[in-house]
Amino acid sequence: MKIMQTIHQYDVHVFLWVAARKTRHTLAGLARIVSRTADGPLYLLLATVLYSAGTEPQRSLLHALLLAFACERPLYLVLKNVCRRNRPQAALNIPSIIIPSDRFSFPSGHTSAAFMVATLVSHCYPEWMPLLFSWSVLVGMARVVLGVHFPTDTLIGALMGSSLALLSLEILL
Numbered sequence: 001m002k003i004m005q006t007i008h009q010y011d012v013h014v015f016l017w018v019a020a021r022k023t024r025h026t027l028a029g030l031a032r033i034v035s036r037t038a039d040g041p042l043y044l045l046l047a048t049v050l051y052s053a054g055t056e057p058q059r060s061l062l063h064a065l066l067l068a069f070a071c072e073r074p075l076y077l078v079l080k081n082v083c084r085r086n087r088p089q090a091a092l093n094i095p096s097i098i099i100p101s102d103r104f105s106f107p108s109g110h111t112s113a114a115f116m117v118a119t120l121v122s123h124c125y126p127e128w129m130p131l132l133f134s135w136s137v138l139v140g141m142a143r144v145v146l147g148v149h150f151p152t153d154t155l156i157g158a159l160m161g162s163s164l165a166l167l168s169l170e171i172l173l
Helices: 002-021 025-036 041-053 056-083 088-092 109-124 126-145 151-172
Strands: none
Touching: 002 088, 002 126, 002 151, 025 126, 041 056, 041 109, 056 109, 056 151, 109 126, 109 151, 126 151
16 A cells, blocks of 8 residues: 555655646646647547548548547546546645546556557558657646646556557557
8 A cells, every 4th residue: 555655755746846837827728729639529539530531541440530539438447436536626625726527646548548548540651650659648747737637647548548549459459
């Protein structure tokens, strides 16, 4: 249990450091924009474009995305409700910049989905890898800046999303 206490102390320390800087309106505004890119509508647009393209590589990517999301969303919900980690606002009594969609913070679904999409799209379009993973990292950082996740929530979200993407590729290819 000491390791969990150490991880929590690290999380609180980093979160409080970020929270001290989030009052800067520019940082908060940018974090809000970046976070919104991972809300979901862009994923639907990506699926529509891939479906419309009609070529085999794009259809394979679409199938991998659908399989990965079909695994990720239930796992995400189970982990949220089993771990029941309070969001920083409730745990530390520090207001968040946005209102989260649910009560618990672990893992970060935005970060998980962003890394999952980045991993899958990078597999088919390796030249986009630096841009996609930079975006994914920014999504995770934005969730901390916005005050709705601790750093380890986003770290585990990134690992979960990337792992499920690789698993879906392994299954389908």
